[in-house]
Amino acid sequence: MKVIKKVLGEDLRQYTMVLALVVLILVFNIISDGRMLTSSNFQNLLSGNAYVLILALGMLMVIVIGQIDLSVGSVAGFAGMVMAKVAHDFNLNWFVAVLIALAIGALVGAWNGFFLAKLGIPGFITTLGSMMMFRGLVIWISQSISVPAPDELRFFGAGYMPEWGPAFTGMNNSTLLLGIIGIVAFIYFELRKYKHSGEISGQKQPMWAVVTRIVLVSAIIAYFTWLYGTGREGTSFPIPGLILLILVIVYHIITQKTRFGRHIYAVGGNKSAAALSGVNVSRTYFLTMMNMSMLAAVAGILFVGRSTAAGPADGTQWEMDAIASVFIGGAAVSGGVGTILATMVGGMVMAVLNNGLMLMGVGADKTQVIKGLVLLLAVAFDVYNKKTGKASIIGRLFPSKETEKK
Amino acid sequence: MQKRKIMAMMLSVVLATTTLVGCGSGREGSTNTSDEKKTEATTQDTASDSEGEATETATATEGFEEGATIGVSLPWLGTQNWKEAETMFTEELEKAGYKAIVQAADQKVPQQQQQIESMIENGAKVIVVGPIDGTQLGSVLEKAKDAGVYVIGYDRLIENTAAVDGVVQFGSVRTGELQGQALLDGLKAEKGDGPYNVELFGGGPADPNAPNFFKGAMSVLQPEIDAGNIVIVSGQTEFTQCATEDWDNAKAQKRMDSLLAGNYSDKEIDGVLSPNDGIARAIVTACEDAGQPNPVVTGLDAENESVEWVWQGKQYCTVAKPTQDLVAKSIEIINSLQKGEGMPATDVATDNGKIEVPIYELDPTVVKKDNIKEVFANDPDRMALLKD
Numbered sequence: 001m002k003v004i005k006k007v008l009g010e011d012l013r014q015y016t017m018v019l020a021l022v023v024l025i026l027v028f029n030i031i032s033d034g035r036m037l038t039s040s041n042f043q044n045l046l047s048g049n050a051y052v053l054i055l056a057l058g059m060l061m062v063i064v065i066g067q068i069d070l071s072v073g074s075v076a077g078f079a080g081m082v083m084a085k086v087a088h089d090f091n092l093n094w095f096v097a098v099l100i101a102l103a104i105g106a107l108v109g110a111w112n113g114f115f116l117a118k119l120g121i122p123g124f125i126t127t128l129g130s131m132m133m134f135r136g137l138v139i140w141i142s143q144s145i146s147v148p149a150p151d152e153l154r155f156f157g158a159g160y161m162p163e164w165g166p167a168f169t170g171m172n173n174s175t176l177l178l179g180i181i182g183i184v185a186f187i188y189f190e191l192r193k194y195k196h197s198g199e200i201s202g203q204k205q206p207m208w209a210v211v212t213r214i215v216l217v218s219a220i221i222a223y224f225t226w227l228y229g230t231g232r233e234g235t236s237f238p239i240p241g242l243i244l245l246i247l248v249i250v251y252h253i254i255t256q257k258t259r260f261g262r263h264i265y266a267v268g269g270n271k272s273a274a275a276l277s278g279v280n281v282s283r284t285y286f287l288t289m290m291n292m293s294m295l296a297a298v299a300g301i302l303f304v305g306r307s308t309a310a311g312p313a314d315g316t317q318w319e320m321d322a323i324a325s326v327f328i329g330g331a332a333v334s335g336g337v338g339t340i341l342a343t344m345v346g347g348m349v350m351a352v353l354n355n356g357l358m359l360m361g362v363g364a365d366k367t368q369v370i371k372g373l374v375l376l377l378a379v380a381f382d383v384y385n386k387k388t389g390k391a392s393i394i395g396r397l398f399p400s401k402e403t404e405k406k
Numbered sequence: 407m408q409k410r411k412i413m414a415m416m417l418s419v420v421l422a423t424t425t426l427v428g429c430g431s432g433r434e435g436s437t438n439t440s441d442e443k444k445t446e447a448t449t450q451d452t453a454s455d456s457e458g459e460a461t462e463t464a465t466a467t468e469g470f471e472e473g474a475t476i477g478v479s480l481p482w483l484g485t486q487n488w489k490e491a492e493t494m495f496t497e498e499l500e501k502a503g504y505k506a507i508v509q510a511a512d513q514k515v516p517q518q519q520q521q522i523e524s525m526i527e528n529g530a531k532v533i534v535v536g537p538i539d540g541t542q543l544g545s546v547l548e549k550a551k552d553a554g555v556y557v558i559g560y561d562r563l564i565e566n567t568a569a570v571d572g573v574v575q576f577g578s579v580r581t582g583e584l585q586g587q588a589l590l591d592g593l594k595a596e597k598g599d600g601p602y603n604v605e606l607f608g609g610g611p612a613d614p615n616a617p618n619f620f621k622g623a624m625s626v627l628q629p630e631i632d633a634g635n636i637v638i639v640s641g642q643t644e645f646t647q648c649a650t651e652d653w654d655n656a657k658a659q660k661r662m663d664s665l666l667a668g669n670y671s672d673k674e675i676d677g678v679l680s681p682n683d684g685i686a687r688a689i690v691t692a693c694e695d696a697g698q699p700n701p702v703v704t705g706l707d708a709e710n711e712s713v714e715w716v717w718q719g720k721q722y723c724t725v726a727k728p729t730q731d732l733v734a735k736s737i738e739i740i741n742s743l744q745k746g747e748g749m750p751a752t753d754v755a756t757d758n759g760k761i762e763v764p765i766y767e768l769d770p771t772v773v774k775k776d777n778i779k780e781v782f783a784n785d786p787d788r789m790a791l792l793k794d
C-alpha cells in the first residue's frame with residue numbers, strides 16, 4: 001500500500017474516483033463485448049460530452065467560491081441561438097457570429113457578477129433569475145423554431161484533426177503528435193518536480209516512484225493516443241476534445257498556480273478571513289461568474305456545431321449535469337474545496353456511465369435513476385470520509401499503519 | 407523485495423489491460439462513395455422515378471444478414487403513441503428475427519445524439535429515428551452514413567442533413583386538412599347556422615409537422631373565415647401565435663384560459679381547432695372551468711382518454727394515426743433493405759433544406775362518435791373503452 005501511495009503521491013482520496021472510472025470502463029467493456037473501448041466510441045464520448053465538461057470547469061470555480069450558477073444552460077442556449085440567428089439572418093461570417101456569442105457570454109456573466117458581487121444577492125437567486133430570462137429570450141428570438149448553423153461550426157462540435165505525414169505510423173499523425181507532446185510534457189514536469197521536491201522538507205521523493213509514475217502515465221497516454229489515432233481514416237482525437245483539453249490545462253494552471261486561483265479558494269474557504277487578508281472578495285466573485293458565463297457560451301457554440309442547428313430547448317438542464325460532475329469530483333457544497341482535474345474525472349464518470357448504459361441498451365429512464373444514485377453515493381461517501389477521517393476506498397480496503405492509528 | 411513484487415504486479419496489470427482491451431481494428435476506409443451515389447439517387451425527382459429506383463437498387467444490392475441489429479431512437483415515452491411505438495417496434499422487430507435496440511431520449515437532444523451514436527457502435531444496420539428536433543441530428547446521422555447505416559425518419563421529417571434515406575409518416579398537411587374539415591362538419595352538425603366563434607391552436611413549433619398540420623387546417627378554414635362564416639374572436643391566426651410550446655397540454659390550457667377570460671365574457675365559443683388529443687382535452691377542461699358550453703374540438707392520435715371522450719361526446723373528434731401502420735411500414739422498408747432491394751420506390755419527396763427526402767406517406771382516419779366502433783374494430787384495447 002505504501003508503494004502505491006508513493007507512486008500516486010500522498011493524496012490518495014482523489015484517486016478513488018479515477019479508480020472507479022477505470023473499473024467502470026473495464027466492466028462496461030466486458031459487458032458490451034468490447035464495444036466500449038473502441039476508437040469511435042471514445043471519439044463519441046468526448047464529442048458528445050465536451051459541452052458538459054466545459055461547463056463543469058466554470059462550475060467548479062463557482063462552487064469553490066461557495067456559489068452556484070443555475071443560468072448556464074439557458075445562457076449556453078441563448079448564445080448558441082444568437083450565433084446561429086445572426087449568421088443565418090444577417091449572413092454574417094461564422095467567425096464574427098462566434099465572437100458575438102462569446103461577447104454575449106461575457107455580458108451575461110457581468111450581469112450575474114454585478115448582482116452577486118456589487119449588490120450581494122446570492123448567486124442562487126441571481127442566476128435563477130437569469131435562467132428564466134435567457135430561456136425566455138431564446139424562445140422569443142427564435143420563435144421556438146430551430147435555426148440551422150453555419151457549416152464551418154461543425155468543425156468545432158464534431159470535427160477531427162488533419163491527416164498528414166507518413167502513413168507507416170498506421171494512425172492519425174496529428175493524434176500521434178499530440179500524444180508524444182503529452183508524454184514529453186509529463187516527463188519534463190515530473191523530473192522538474194523531482195528536482196525541486198526536497199527543497200522544503202529536505203527529503204527527496206524516491207527516484208523509483210517517479211520513474212514508475214512516468215511509465216504508468218506514459219502508458220496510459222500512449223494507449224489513448226493509439227485508441228484515438230487508429231479510428232476510421234479521417235478521424236482523430238476530436239476537435240471538441242482538443243478544445244476541452246486546452247481549457248482544462250489553462251484552468252488547472254489558473255486555479256493552482258495563479259494569485260486569482262488562490263483567491264478563489266481563499267474566498268470559498270473563509271470569506272471574512274480572505275477579506276481581512278487583503279483579498280478583493282467582490283472582484284473574485286465578479287470574475288468567477290463572468291468566466292462561468294463565457295464558458296457557457298463556448299459550450300453552447302460547440303453543441304450547436306455538433307447539432308448543426310440551434311434549437312429552442314438547447315441547454316435545458318445542462319446546469320444540473322455540470323453541477324453533478326463537480327460534486328462527484330469531490331467538491332464541497334460549502335465551498336473552498338475541489339479541483340479542476342477531479343471535476344473532469346467526475347464528469348467522465350457520468351459520461352462513461354451514460355455511454356455504457358446506452359451501449360447496453362438501457363433506457364433513458366433507468367439511466368437517470370442510476371446516475372442519480374451514483375451522484376448521491378459519491379457525495380455521501382465523501383461526506384462520510386470527512387466525518388470519520390478515513391481516507392478512501394483504497395485506504396479502507398488496505399488499511400495501512402498510519403490510517404489504523406487514526 | 408516485496409516492493410518489487412507489487413511493482414511488477416502493477417506494471418503487468420497495466421500492460422495486460424492495455425494489450426487485452428486494445429484488440430480493436432485497424433483503420434478502415436470510409437464508405438463515402440456509395441453515399442454520394444445514394445444522395446444522387448434520392449435527389450432524382452419524381453419524373454424520373456424508375457431511373458432513380460434503379461440506381462438505388464444498384465447501390466444497395468448487398469443487403470445485410472438476417473438477425474442484424476436494428477436501432478430505433480424515439481424522442482420520449484411521454485405520450486401514448488410513442489409508448490406504443492416502443493412496444494410495437496420491440497415486438498415486431500424481434501418477431502421478424504432482428505435484434506432490436508429501442509431507446510427513448512426523454513426529450514433531450516444531446517441524449518438522442520448519444521443514443522444514435524451508441525446504436526452505430528452496436529453495429530446497427532438500419533436506424534429508425536423519431537427526432538426530438540428534426541434539425542439537430544446532422545452530424546451524428548452523417549456518422550451513421552459513414553458507417554454504412556441506413557437512416558429512416560419516423561413520424562417526423564429529418565431536416566438540415568443529407569444523411570437520411572427516407573421518412574415514414576402520415577401526410578401531415580393531409581392530417582391538418584382532415585382536422586379542418588372535421589371542425590367545419592362538426593360546427594354545422596352541432597352548432598346550427600353560423601357565423602361560428604372559433605379559436606385556433608397549433609402544435610409544438612420545434613416539430614416540423616406542427617406548422618404543416620396548421621397549414622392543412624387553415625387551407626380548409628381560411629375560405630370560411632374570409633367569407634365571414636367563422637370568426638376568430640381573438641384575432642390570433644398566425645401559427646406562431648397559436649403554437650403550443652413542446653406540445654405541452656398545460657401551456658395550451660393556460661392559453662385557452664386567457665383567451666376565454668379576455669374575449670368570451672359575453673360570447674359563447676363554438677369550436678376550437680386542436681392539433682392533438684392532449685391539447686384538445688386541455689381546451690375542453692378550460693371551457694368547462696369557464697362555464698362555457700362544450701365546443702366542437704378536434705384532436706389527433708386517438709389517445710385512450712380522448713377515445714372515451716369522443717364516445718361520450720365531450721370531444722367532437724380525433725384523428726387516428728395508427729402507430730401500427732407506421733411501424734409496419736418501417737419494418738417493410740427494413741425488410742426490403744435486408745434483402746438487398748434498397749429503399750422501396752415512392753413518388754412523394756420533400757425538401758429538407760439539403761436534399762429531397764423520399765417520403766412514405768400514410769393516410770390517417772378521422773374518428774367521430776358515429777364511426778368509432780368501425781375504426782377500432784380490430785383494436786381490443788380501445789374497444790374496451792367504448793362502454794355504453
